[in-house]
Amino acid sequence: MRLSLGKLTFPLYALLAFIYLLIPIVYTFAFSFNDSLKTNLIWRGFTFDKWTNVCQREGVCEAFGNSVLIGVVSTVAATALGTMIAIALVRYRFKFRRSINLLLFLPMATPEVVLGAGLASQFFNLGVQKGIGTIIVAHVMFCLSFVVVTVKARVASLDPVLEEAGKDLYANPRQVFWKITFPLLLPGIAAAALLSFALSFDDFIITNFNAGSEMTFPRYVYTAAARGVPAEANVIGSAVFIAAILIVLATQINGERKRRMLLKKH
């Protein structure tokens, strides 16, 4: 089908859209090299100092460390719980499917302020002291549904014939799971874990309601925003961005390589 718009309209539009999407990222990255003082508002000259001495700025690295710890623990818990639910949803038929689907969807559909205020009220009623523990509890809760969605897609694309073949060859259910199902699900589980970590690491709203006086990286930026965010925060943000992009590109290129190899064989 040929649209009368001309061949270049869509590529040009996409180019403009990507420039728009990338502007704040480029800005953040550029200003991580700014030879700034306390705030990072105007360009004062190029320096690598902020990258080499990130932890010089009080609180940045502590907040970053807390965020990584919270991200790792919540990701492990949410991925385990979510993968189990995803397998059950795709592989088994049972009553109350609709209610379970709805229960899993609702946390994703609930605005973060509501989730945050609700959990904070719950902790208050139970007399629980807010801190790293309560943040992790909150993060596992909102990451869980996203894990289910991601892993579910992978389970659905899995050929049950492979598991049946395992059973026919006298593997017990545990062996079938660990030798066949789990390795095949691994790419989906890994994607879910990455998503979960990204969600946890970047969450501010729910965390802010349940953190008490504990700092995370987004909370550090929020508190600093009132008086000016230091360039060191840009360093952390840019470093995380680069790491995430490299991971995503590596998996994509790897996937494409495998696809091409398969095509060649046939």
Add this chain to the structure above:
Amino acid sequence: MAFAAFSSTKSNGTSKPKKTGRVVIALLAPGLAYLGAFFLTPLIALIMVSLQAQDPYGGIGDYIPAFEINNYFLVITEYFPHMFRSFSYALIATILALLISYPLAYFIGVKARPYPLLQKLMLTLVIAPFFISFLLRTLAWKQIFSNESWIVTTLQDTGLLEADQYVVGTPFMVIFGLTYNFIPFMTLPLYTSLERLDTRYLEAGSDLYASPSKVFRKVTLPLSMPGIISGTLLTFIPIAGDYINASGDFLGSSSTAMLGNVIEANYLQINDYPSASALSVLLMGAILILVAGYVKKSGTEDLL
């Protein structure tokens, strides 16, 4: 809800092999129990707090269990402008996100089909903003449109802005930020929908002498409706509850405060838990109505 689900699977197990029933329960129970404890009961806690009354013998932030339905009428009258703002900003930003995302998603999902690697790279670019901190990317826009920036001084020099007019702190800036921050939530579902679009339908349309715009209206648009609906939902909901973009430290000012800003301030700063909770319950109620409409149209299987 969660616990009802377990018991039902158990009773269902009698007609099926018993082992399957036990496996299902073992797989579902931990996760659903977790959501029961840390998602459902907090919502109930929220409703309870929203009905609390000021403790006559206590100080600020001391409340006693009560059944003050009046709290709801008070917040509706007091914070009506904020509710209106949340709704209208979310509506405008969602429409803008849809208009910006659709051609982009169409390009990636339909036009770029012969180049799978390019498709993947472009998808990575769409989600790239997710990898830089939400707060940092919002602050970047604040700096780009700051009062001393060349964009604002140029606008003032050309007379598009008065000398004492600025961009940061205006509804325009807040809606700009909201649109930017949530565009990937719109583009991804649109892409998923358009990627599955069978282009032979489009060819059939033009073979039957339909103009390109008619093919779009009668074929492409209806076929991509699931993506439009889920994208709209995924964009509108977080925007309606957002309080970063509209905050005075970020892109907004006191005159752009949305519902989320009130909930945050009342809950965390002035310890007025009942009013913050009542507003949260109202927001949740509005969202549930939206979701119910969606479920009625498309069922629950497509939710996840």
